[in-house]
Amino acid sequence: MLTARGFSHQAFRxxxxxxxDVLLDIDDVDLICPKPxxxxxxxxxxxxxxxxxxxxxxxxxxxMAFEPIRLTQEYDLFVAYFPLARDLIQISAVQGWxxxxxxxxxxxxxxxxxxxxxxxxxLPALSHFDHIVIGYHGAVAAVAEAIKRPCHCxxxxxxxxxxxxxxxxxxxxxxxxxxxxxxxGLHPLLLEIATKKNMFYVYDTFVASDTKIHDHRQHxxxxxxxxxxSRYFIVAxxxxxxxxxxxxxxxxxxxxxxxxxxxxxxxxGQIPDCEPFHTMFDWQxxxxxxxxDGSDMADVIASLAAQPERLVAISRRxxxxxxxxxxxxxxWKKILDIVGLEPAPQLEMRKKRLKQLxxxxxxx
Numbered sequence: 001m002l003t004a005r006g007f008s009h010q011a012f013r014x015x016x017x018x019x020x021d022v023l024l025d026i027d028d029v030d031l032i033c034p035k036p037x038x039x040x041x042x043x044x045x046x047x048x049x050x051x052x053x054x055x056x057x058x059x060x061x062x063x064m065a066f067e068p069i070r071l072t073q074e075y076d077l078f079v080a081y082f083p084l085a086r087d088l089i090q091i092s093a094v095q096g097w098x099x100x101x102x103x104x105x106x107x108x109x110x111x112x113x114x115x116x117x118x119x120x121x122x123l124p125a126l127s128h129f130d131h132i133v134i135g136y137h138g139a140v141a142a143v144a145e146a147i148k149r150p151c152h153c154x155x156x157x158x159x160x161x162x163x164x165x166x167x168x169x170x171x172x173x174x175x176x177x178x179x180x181x182x183x184x185g186l187h188p189l190l191l192e193i194a195t196k197k198n199m200f201y202v203y204d205t206f207v208a209s210d211t212k213i214h215d216h217r218q219h220x221x222x223x224x225x226x227x228x229x230s231r232y233f234i235v236a237x238x239x240x241x242x243x244x245x246x247x248x249x250x251x252x253x254x255x256x257x258x259x260x261x262x263x264x265x266x267x268x269g270q271i272p273d274c275e276p277f278h279t280m281f282d283w284q285x286x287x288x289x290x291x292x293d294g295s296d297m298a299d300v301i302a303s304l305a306a307q308p309e310r311l312v313a314i315s316r317r318x319x320x321x322x323x324x325x326x327x328x329x330x331x332w333k334k335i336l337d338i339v340g341l342e343p344a345p346q347l348e349m350r351k352k353r354l355k356q357l358x359x360x361x362x363x364x
Contacts, residue, residue: 002080002090005216006033012209014216015255016083016109018159021217022328026347030075034066034093048086051121061125066093071100077339080129081107085115088125098128103339109135109156110238112250113142123147131338136238137276138250154334155276156255160327161353162220163262164319165228166360175199176301177230177265179256180208186234186294193298202226224263231311232301233265235287237272253277258326261286264319264361266304266311268297283321285314320361323354 005017023029071094078101080091085108098104106129111119116139123146126132132151134140144151176190176199187203194201213219227233238254251274260267267287271277281287290300304311329350336343 001029001031001078002094003031003033004082004087004090005031007036009212009214009216010209011211011213011219013083014213014219015156015158016081017216018162018220019157019328019331020081022157022159022350023332026329026332026350027344032069032071032094034069034090036065036067048089051086051089061092062089063092063095065089069094071097073100075101076103076341077101078104079107079335080105081109083109085111085119085122088122091125091128103131104129105131105133105335105339107133107135107154107335111136111139111143112252113139114250115139116142116146120146133335133338136250136252137274138252152334152338154331154338155253155280156258157328157331158255158258158262158322158326159220159224160262160323161350161357163224163228163259164323164357164361165264165315166319166357169264170225170229172229172231173200174202174226174230176201176232176234176268177226178203178234180204186297189294189297190234193301197301202230223259227259227265228263230263230265232304233260233263233267235260235267235269237270237274253280257281257287258322261318262322262326264315266314267318268300280325281321283317285310286318286321288314316361320358323358323361327354329354 001020001023003017003020004013005020020031024031078097080088082088082090088106088108091106106126111134116123123143126143126147126149132143132147132149133154134143134151135153135155137153137155140151140153176194178187178190178201190201190203193199233256235256236254238252251272253272253274253276257267257277261281266285268290269287270292271287271289288300288304290297327350329347333343333347
């Protein structure tokens with residue numbers, strides 16, 4: 001599996017690095033870590049700018065930024081999993097991988113259908129792979145049409161064991177936790193509510209997603225500890241370009257939905273009207289709806305606070321369902337199904353552990 005963990009340390013990539021760590025635990029995996037050559041970061045930026053305008057459609061295959069890597073043994077599967085399409089330039093660092101890998105998967109998490117015309121010089125890189133996987137459901141058909149190849153949808157996952165409050169649920173000392181920017185009008189309202197109700201409201205005071213982190217495991221551990229100690233967790237569908245209109249109303253689930261449910265929070269926000277939510281979060285109160293501008297936030301929180309048994313039920317149900325649906329083990333099992341490989345015994349062992357924790361969550 002190709003990984004950028006050796007040179008790309010933005011916080012938004014840590015969720016995928018976490019998924020790679022789970023894969024290391026449940027299968028026999030070698031991580032391939034490209035090393036940028038001299039002034040490698042600058043060359044990556046230059047190459048990316050060139051590819052956006054490369055009518056020859058060849059520069060996406062050029063290795064301008066990395067020290068070349070040669071595989072020395074045979075593999076059943078080669079996986080290149082990227083959060084963004086622009087990461088495709090990393091593939092060229094691995095020379096001759098098609099000669100050493102029986103089959104291959106390119107998995108890109110975030111793509112909007114409206115981006116496809118702009119990605120026309122990036123997508124030829126997908127022709128090298130046997131299987132194409134897209135994380136955003138609404139873009140699968142558009143990518144398949146653009147490259148004239150079948151595509152599969154596999155959404156991002158979460159280390160549900162790390163994020164689960166079970167077997168020893170901690171006290172929920174954070175009243176409301178809100179990550180990222182989201183609705184501009186929501187934050188002032190939450191500040192006002194927190195002041196009036198003496199609530200502990202935790203929020204980002206900087207652009208966290210692009211912040212460089214020291215260690216992705218410590219970052220995810222800290223985040224998990226924060227979320228599973230939070231009573232209410234603010235969620236919202238992903239927005240590309242700042243508005244739903246920019247994506248022609250392609251609605252997708254961000255990682256926050258998976259993290260919030262795994263941690264057993266009461267998720268407050270919009271209920272996305274999209275197939276992934278309707279099929280993957282189809283249980284009662286998976287998200288407690290609030291208006292997009294947050295105008296009813298105070299009333300919703302007051303109503304929930306008056307129903308302690310409902311709060312407990314929501315928390316247990318969210319944690320249980322995430323353990324049974326959204327751990328990375330289920331995503332990797334789907335990849336194995338796509339390529340026709342049998343899972344290793346460690347995968348079934350993790351599923352068993354997830355089921356045990358889910359039973360604890362369900363039984364309280």
